[in-house]
Amino acid sequence: MIAETGLAALWLAASLALLQLLLAFAGLKGGKSELLAAVRPAAVAQGLLTATAFALLIILFLRSDMSVLLVATNSHSMKPWLYKFAGTWGNHEGSMLLWVTVMGVAGAAVALFERALQRDAHMATLGGQAAISLGFYAFLLFSSNPFARIAQPPADGQGLNPLLQDPGLAFHPPTLYLGYVGLSVAFSFAIGALLTRQVDAAFARAMRPWVLAAWVLLTLGITAGSYWAYYELGWGGWWFWDPVENASLMPWLAATALLHSVTVLATRDALRAWTIMLAVIAFSMSMVGTFLVRSGILTSVHAFAVDPTRGSFILALLAIYIGGALALFGWRIGSVREGAPFELVSRETMLVVNNLLLSVILGIVLIGTLYPLMTEAFGHKVSVGAPYFDRIAGPIALALMIALAIGPMVRWRRDGAGAVGKRLLVPAVVGLVAVAVLAAFAWGRIGVLPFLGLVIAVAVGAASIAPLWKRNLLRTPLFTWGMVIAHLGCAVSLAGMACDSAFTVEKLVAARPGDTIQTAGWTLRFIQIMPVAGDNWTALQADMRVDRGGTPVLIRPQSRFFASPPTSTSEAALLTRWDGQLYVVLGEEVEGGRWQLRIWWKPFVTLIWLGGVMIALGGALALVGRERRGWLMKWRARRALA
Amino acid sequence: MRVLLAFLLALVAVPASAQTALPPAPWADRQIPDAAQERKAKALMETIRCLTCQSQSIADSGASMAGDMRSQIRERIMAGEQPEAIRSWLISRYGDWVSYEPTAAPILWPLWAAPLLLLGLGLLLLRGRIKRRKTP
Amino acid sequence: MRKLWIWLPLALFLAFIGLFASGLFQPDDRIIHSRLVGQPLPAFTLPAGASDRPALASASLANGKPRLLNIFASWCVPCAAEAPQLMALKQAGVEIDAIAIRDARPDVDGFLKRYGNPYARIGLDARSAVQMALGSSGVPETFVIDGQGRIAYQHIGDIRADDVPMILDRLRDAQ
Numbered sequence: 001m002i003a004e005t006g007l008a009a010l011w012l013a014a015s016l017a018l019l020q021l022l023l024a025f026a027g028l029k030g031g032k033s034e035l036l037a038a039v040r041p042a043a044v045a046q047g048l049l050t051a052t053a054f055a056l057l058i059i060l061f062l063r064s065d066m067s068v069l070l071v072a073t074n075s076h077s078m079k080p081w082l083y084k085f086a087g088t089w090g091n092h093e094g095s096m097l098l099w100v101t102v103m104g105v106a107g108a109a110v111a112l113f114e115r116a117l118q119r120d121a122h123m124a125t126l127g128g129q130a131a132i133s134l135g136f137y138a139f140l141l142f143s144s145n146p147f148a149r150i151a152q153p154p155a156d157g158q159g160l161n162p163l164l165q166d167p168g169l170a171f172h173p174p175t176l177y178l179g180y181v182g183l184s185v186a187f188s189f190a191i192g193a194l195l196t197r198q199v200d201a202a203f204a205r206a207m208r209p210w211v212l213a214a215w216v217l218l219t220l221g222i223t224a225g226s227y228w229a230y231y232e233l234g235w236g237g238w239w240f241w242d243p244v245e246n247a248s249l250m251p252w253l254a255a256t257a258l259l260h261s262v263t264v265l266a267t268r269d270a271l272r273a274w275t276i277m278l279a280v281i282a283f284s285m286s287m288v289g290t291f292l293v294r295s296g297i298l299t300s301v302h303a304f305a306v307d308p309t310r311g312s313f314i315l316a317l318l319a320i321y322i323g324g325a326l327a328l329f330g331w332r333i334g335s336v337r338e339g340a341p342f343e344l345v346s347r348e349t350m351l352v353v354n355n356l357l358l359s360v361i362l363g364i365v366l367i368g369t370l371y372p373l374m375t376e377a378f379g380h381k382v383s384v385g386a387p388y389f390d391r392i393a394g395p396i397a398l399a400l401m402i403a404l405a406i407g408p409m410v411r412w413r414r415d416g417a418g419a420v421g422k423r424l425l426v427p428a429v430v431g432l433v434a435v436a437v438l439a440a441f442a443w444g445r446i447g448v449l450p451f452l453g454l455v456i457a458v459a460v461g462a463a464s465i466a467p468l469w470k471r472n473l474l475r476t477p478l479f480t481w482g483m484v485i486a487h488l489g490c491a492v493s494l495a496g497m498a499c500d501s502a503f504t505v506e507k508l509v510a511a512r513p514g515d516t517i518q519t520a521g522w523t524l525r526f527i528q529i530m531p532v533a534g535d536n537w538t539a540l541q542a543d544m545r546v547d548r549g550g551t552p553v554l555i556r557p558q559s560r561f562f563a564s565p566p567t568s569t570s571e572a573a574l575l576t577r578w579d580g581q582l583y584v585v586l587g588e589e590v591e592g593g594r595w596q597l598r599i600w601w602k603p604f605v606t607l608i609w610l611g612g613v614m615i616a617l618g619g620a621l622a623l624v625g626r627e628r629r630g631w632l633m634k635w636r637a638r639r640a641l642a
Numbered sequence: 643m644r645v646l647l648a649f650l651l652a653l654v655a656v657p658a659s660a661q662t663a664l665p666p667a668p669w670a671d672r673q674i675p676d677a678a679q680e681r682k683a684k685a686l687m688e689t690i691r692c693l694t695c696q697s698q699s700i701a702d703s704g705a706s707m708a709g710d711m712r713s714q715i716r717e718r719i720m721a722g723e724q725p726e727a728i729r730s731w732l733i734s735r736y737g738d739w740v741s742y743e744p745t746a747a748p749i750l751w752p753l754w755a756a757p758l759l760l761l762g763l764g765l766l767l768l769r770g771r772i773k774r775r776k777t778p
Numbered sequence: 779m780r781k782l783w784i785w786l787p788l789a790l791f792l793a794f795i796g797l798f799a800s801g802l803f804q805p806d807d808r809i810i811h812s813r814l815v816g817q818p819l820p821a822f823t824l825p826a827g828a829s830d831r832p833a834l835a836s837a838s839l840a841n842g843k844p845r846l847l848n849i850f851a852s853w854c855v856p857c858a859a860e861a862p863q864l865m866a867l868k869q870a871g872v873e874i875d876a877i878a879i880r881d882a883r884p885d886v887d888g889f890l891k892r893y894g895n896p897y898a899r900i901g902l903d904a905r906s907a908v909q910m911a912l913g914s915s916g917v918p919e920t921f922v923i924d925g926q927g928r929i930a931y932q933h934i935g936d937i938r939a940d941d942v943p944m945i946l947d948r949l950r951d952a953q
Contacts, residue, residue, distance in 0.1 A: 235702040242697055277787065284791075297801040311802045319795050326788035333784055341773045349772055356764045363760040370794070371744075371753050373801045380749050381810065385699070385742025387689050392757050506684070508671045587671065596671050664880045667905040693810060693915035706880055707916075710906035735913030737813050767783070 003068050003147040006056035010097075010147075013049035013104060014137035016042050017130045020107075024127030028120060028195070036123050040111040043126050046133070047108025054088075054101040057146055061088045066153040070094060070146050076159035080535045086170040087160045092294065092310070093146035095173065099290075100136045102181040107133065110185055116206035116630070117189075118198060125185075125192030132184055135317040143313050162537070162562040162569050168228035172221060176248060179218025180286040183251060185210040186258065187283035190276045191325060194332045199272045204265035207279070209623055211262055215255045216619035222248050223612030234570040234585045236600045238500070238608060241389045243298040246369045247289030250362055254282035257358040259619075260351045267412060268348055270339035273329075274355070280329060284322045285362075291318055297373060343414040350407035357400040364393050394449050401456050401494060404487055405463035423466065431459030446502035453498030461491035478625025486618025493611025499580075499604040510594040520601035522548045522582060529586075529595060537562045539571070542586045542595065546575060557586040557597075581605050666706070667713030674716055683716045686725040689743045690715070690732060699742060812913030812932050819847075819927050820911045824901025827878040828886045834875055834901030840927025844952035845873040846945070847921040848897070849909060851881050852889035854917045860936035861893035867942060868896040872949060875899045879909050879917050920945070924952035 020042040027036035060068050061084050064077040074091040075084055089095045107129040114122060140146070189207045193199045225248065230238040239245060258278040264271045292298050295311025342348040368384045375382050409423045434455045442451075464487035467480055505520040517524040527543040539558040546553055557573035575582040580603040587596030674680040687701040692708045700708040700715075718728050732740050744750045814820070819836050826833040839847065848864060850857040868874055876897040878886050883902065890897075903909055912921070914932075922931040922945070930952040937945060 233702070237702060240698070240702070273784075281787075288794075291798065295798075295802055297798065308802060315795070315798055315802060318798075322791055323788065323795070326791055330784045330788055334781070338771075341771055344772055352768060352771060356761075356768065360757065360760045360764060364757055367753065367756045370797065371750075373797060375749050377797070377800050377804075378749065381737055381739040382744060382747075382750060383691050383739050383742050384744055384753065385689065385691070387743035388753070396757065506673075508673050510672070588666070590665055596666075598671070664882060664904065707906055707909075710880070711910065713905060714907060714910065732910075733813075735813055735910065736810055736915065739810055 002056050002060055002065070003149060006053045006060075007145070007147040009049045009053040009056065010137070010141060013046050013053065013100075014134065014141060016046040016049065017104075017133045017137060020046060020130035021127050021134065024123045024130070028123055028127070036119070039123050039126050043111035043130070044108045046130070047104040047106075047111075050097075050101045050104035054097055057094060057097055058085060058088050060147075061085065061094075064157065066155070066157055067149055069148045069150045072150060072154050072157045074158070074160055076157040076536070078156065078536050079160065079165070082167065082170060083160055083165045086167075086173075087164075089173050089177075090160055090164045090169055093140070093144045095177070096136070096140050096144050097146050098174065098177050099181055100133060100140055102177050103129070103133045103136060103184055106182055106185050107188075110188070110210070114206065114210075116202065117192075118196075118202075121192045121196045121198050121203065121206075123192075124195045125188045128188035128191035128195075129184065131191075132188065132321055135321060139310075139313050139317065143310060159536075159562070159565050161565070162560070162567050165536075165562070166228065166232055168224065168232065172224040172228050175217050175224060176221030179214050179216075179221050179255075180248075180251060180289070182210070182214025182217060183255060183283040183286050185214065186255075186279040187325065190279035191328065193276060194328050197332065197335060199265075199276060199336050201266050201269040204262045204275065208259075208262050208266060209627055211255065211258055211279075211282075212619050212623040212626075215252070215259055216616045216623065218248075218252050218255060219612060219616040219619065222252055223609050223616065226612070227609045231572055231574055232569075234572045234598075236504070236506070236583055236598075236602065238605070241368075241386045243369050244289075244293050246365050247292050250289060250365055250369075251282055251285040253358050253362040253365065254278060254285050257355045257362070258282050260354050260358075264348055264351050268339065268342075270342070270348065271352070271355075272336050272338060273333045276329060276333065276336075278355075280322070280325045281362075284318075284325075285366075287314070287318050287322065291315060292369070298369070345410060345415045345417050345420060347407065347410045347412045347415075350403060350410050353403045354400065354407060357396055357403060361393050361396050361400070364396070365389065368392075390449065398449075398452055398456055401460050401490065404490060405460040408467050408483060408487065409463070424463070427459045427463035427466065430462040431455055434458040442502065450498040450502035453494055454502065457491045457495035457498060460494070461488060464488045464491055478628065479622040480625075482618045482620070482622030482625055484618070485621060486615045489611045489614025489616075489618055491611070492607050492614060493609075496604055496607025496609075496611060500602050500608065503603045504605075505601045507597075507599040509597050509599070510590045511597055512592070512594045517597070517599065519599055522546055522601060524584070524599065525552070526595075526597075532558070534560075540586070542597075544573070544584065546582065546584075555582075555584060557584045559586050559588075576606060579603055664706075666709045669713040669716035670709030671712070672716075674720055676720075679719050680716075682725050683712075683719040686719075686728060687712055687715055689741060690729070691740050691742055693736065693740070809934050810915045811934070812915075812929070814913045815929050815932050817929060819923060819929055820908075822901075822908045822911060824877065824903055824908060827876070827881065827883065827900035827902035828890055828895070828897075829883060830887075831895070831897055831900045834877065834899045836927065838899070839875065839923050840925065842925040843873065844922065844924050844930070844949045845875060846949070847923050848874055848876040849879060849912075849914050849917055849919040849921070850876055851879045851917045852885040853881070854879075856936040857918045858889070858893050860918055860938075861896070863937040863939060863942055864896040865894050866939075867937075867945060870942075870946060872946070873898050875901075877901045877903050877908055879903050879906055922948045922952055 020039055023035045023039050023042060026032050027039065060071055061075055062081065064071060064075060064084065066072045070091060070093050075087045089098045107126065110129065111126055117125065186207060189210065193203050226238050258275065261271050261275045261278055265275045291314045294314055297311065342352065368388055371384050372382055405427055406424065410420050438451060438454060465484055467484055468476060507519040509517055511517055511526050513526050513528045515526045523546065525545040527545060529540055529542045532539050532541045537560045539560040541556050541558045544555050546555055553575060555573040555575055558571040559568065560571055561568045570585050573584045580601060583600040583602060585598040587598060590596055674683060684701065688699050690700045690711065692698045692700045692703040692705055694705045694707050695703050700711045715728055729741055733745065738745050738747060744753055819839055821836045823835040824833060839845065846867065864874060874896050878900060881902060886900065918936050920933040920937060921929050924930045931948045933945065
């Protein structure tokens with residue numbers, strides 16, 4: 001019954017989305033404005049219904065209802081409950097249901113909480129959101145029904161890929177999806193603005209919190225995904241420039257650019273067409289990413305179950321929605337006028353530079369990811385990987401970091417080059433000190449990019465806290481704090497990346513119990529190797545005592561074997577210290593009772609993800625800060641009236 | 643990282659049947675004693691694509707053929723061969739596909755020109771957005 | 779001028795859609811072919827891979843008569859599946875040499891006893907070195923070698939029953 005109820009809720013939600021679209025259309029274009037009153041209730045009901053369908057699917061997974069095809073093929077009755085729960089979205093159908101759920105709930109949130117937008121633009125936005133949702137409902141109901149039953153339920157189910165049996169699965173995909181799909185709101189705002197021809201500062205102020213919220217979640221999702229791959233794959237890498245990773249990076253780059261251009265639009269009422277374009281591009285990148293991952297046209301380690309009919313379905317949705325939005329853009333944007341040009345030395349110009357560099361990086365990632373597909377059309381197979389992206393996108397990202405240091409020090413409208421130079425003096429001196437220190441200690445041992453990365457990270461770190469200089473910290477607005485923390489987070493993350501690539505020490509050894517291994521100041525005593533058993537796996541576990549002069553700590557890397565489906569994984573042992581991480585992987589047995597061990601000491605590698613969390617935190621503070629200011633102003637206005 | 647849903651397959655989770663019972667080649671997981679040579683070898687391995695995996699370099703792969711390739715690369719570096727010579731040797735066998743570092747083949751020229759084209763396009767779009775000179 | 783700029787994103791997007799569609803509908807070809815097809819076999823000498831067959835060296839492959847060079851391994855399941863087709867080719871008078879990849883002699887002996895031995899000579903390539911030199915990326919693979927020791931054709935994956943006539947044609951073409 002649960003599965004049937006879920007399917008019914010999904011059909012009902014789809015019908016409501018259609019109704020919502022028709023009501024908005026009839027209300028705005030048909031002149032029946034009384035119908036508009038029903039749009040918001042329809043959006044809220046639609047959100048509730050999709051959430052219900054999703055909750056029902058979770059219940060089916062938790063109860064291991066093997067009569068449901070999706071549960072039987074992706075779950076196992078012996079799994080720990082957390083993986084039954086997370087297994088709900090660890091597959092194509094479940095994750096698409098999560099996608100429409102986020103879309104429906106986001107639409108309901110826009111209906112309930114959006115107050116700043118004018119009525120017509122608000123209704124057009126909700127109509128747009130319903131229109132996109134409809135395509136994904138169709139996709140789900142016609143080609144990926146998560147609630148399909150099977151005639152002969154198996155006793156146990158086929159199980160979940162062991163690499164996904166990790167607490168990371170419970171957190172990473174939902175966060176990433178909230179961010180990905182949250183960008184659909186910005187897309188709908190852009191559609192609404194184009195339809196009602198209202199592209200102005202008020203529109204930008206209304207759109208900004210939605211963009212910020214999606215961007216914060218996207219940042220968290222990518223950070224979590226990076227850390228997950230880092231410890232789960234067991235190769236010590238945290239970003240591999242794999243197509244699926246790039247698919248998540250591209251919407252983030254577009255959203256970051258959008259976040260900054262929307263500020264220009266809100267403050268100076270300029271960059272109108274460009275901001276609309278970015279809002280369209282950001283969600284388009286989410287959809288392109290989904291297409292690349294689900295259609296299997298690019299080879300990736302994150303292989304999803306690949307099915308060409310699904311690929312064509314998503315491609316059709318892409319063509320309709322993005323093509324439609326771009327056509328609407330071309331048709332309507334001519335009537336949107338741009339403001340006056342900017343002064344060369346001004347905050348606006350710096351934000352334009354930010355947008356230019358982010359867009360170039362986005363273009364490079366997009367072209368690099370798709371290039372193998374293009375050459376294959378000419379019968380030529382090539383690979384584009386880390387060496388290309390590091391070498392090409394790396395320097396541009398460093399230039400972006402420099403712009404990030406300067407930007408907040410430049411005033412809006414017009415500033416003096418001399419005055420800005422004076423403000424940059426302290427960070428510049430800090431950067432020069434970093435150059436001297438690094439040159440003294442590490443000259444010739446580290447590459448050019450990591451060297452520049454470290455210097456720029458230090459200088460940008462100093463520059464990013466400058467907006468707080470000589471200010472009363474308690475009275476500094478929350479959104480200024482947000483910007484400072486997010487920018488500092490970029491510097492922190494860059495420092496972690498540069499340290500990892502410059503100073504990581506790798507040691508591969510074949511050792512037998514009783515051996516002692518020395519590396520990077522650490523002493524590892526290999527005590528014993530023992531079989532251990534978990535809920536649904538067995539493992540060989542190495543006990544090692546490690547120290548670097550202080551009290552020894554026991555670490556236990558494992559080599560795990562899963563019965564369903566039969567696979568083996570390695571569970572790295574990670575020991576975190578303030579100045580880095582010790583990363584130990586137990587490999588296979590080699591001759592003579594010795595075991596292959598991979599040991600890394602990664603100085604300050606954790607800064608990469610700490611920086612990511614800081615960036616997200618900064619975004620969250622900016623969101624709360626701006627919203628709170630809005631509430632306060634409204635509250636004061638109401639009191640003044642009373 | 644790796645991510646939409648970061649579905650990490652294939653890498654460590656290789657089905658047991660596809661692998662050989664033979665122990666890994668001698669230099670597959672053993673570092674060259676000379677640190678400078680090991681750095682060279684490692685840098686090369688990170689840019690060579692594993693033939694039997696989905697989308698990984700041979701430095702990040704547990705597949706047995708990747709181990710054999712690592713071993714061969716280390717042995718050749720120890721014998722004094724230059725990394726770029728080894729790369730071209732591999733490309734002459736497997737084509738450009740085997741190198742994650744795009745070569746300078748004509749079909750890859752647009753890829754290398756892309757950043758400049760994009761920057762140029764961006765600057766062209768910006769033209770007129772920023773005042774050239776302050777009016778007194 | 780501005781008009782053109784406005785429609786540029788849509789034009790680019792349509793180009794991408796075309797690219798995606800061509801990628802989606804063109805047959806999936808993940809196979810990496812050797813670049814050495816049409817070129818002479820690289821020189822190699824391998825120790826014997828089985829107890830009752832001689833060892834294999836590249837020099838002995840250029841003896842005027844086209845032949846097959848089969849890349850296999852005792853641990854590879856599709857290799858066992860293609861064994862009957864290799865036997866059929868041998869019955870048809872084709873000379874087949876083989877290279878056993880990452881293998882040990884006792885294992886090869888066991889494999890040949892179980893699935894039949896169509897091979898004239900077997901080389902043992904314990905570290906896939908010759909496999910790499912040939913530009914071969916997996917097991918099983920079968921190369922057609924012409925009389926002058928040039929690689930005429932590379933068949934990737936196991937030989938199915940309906941591939942046998944095609945392989946015979948290739949051998950005839952390589953005369």
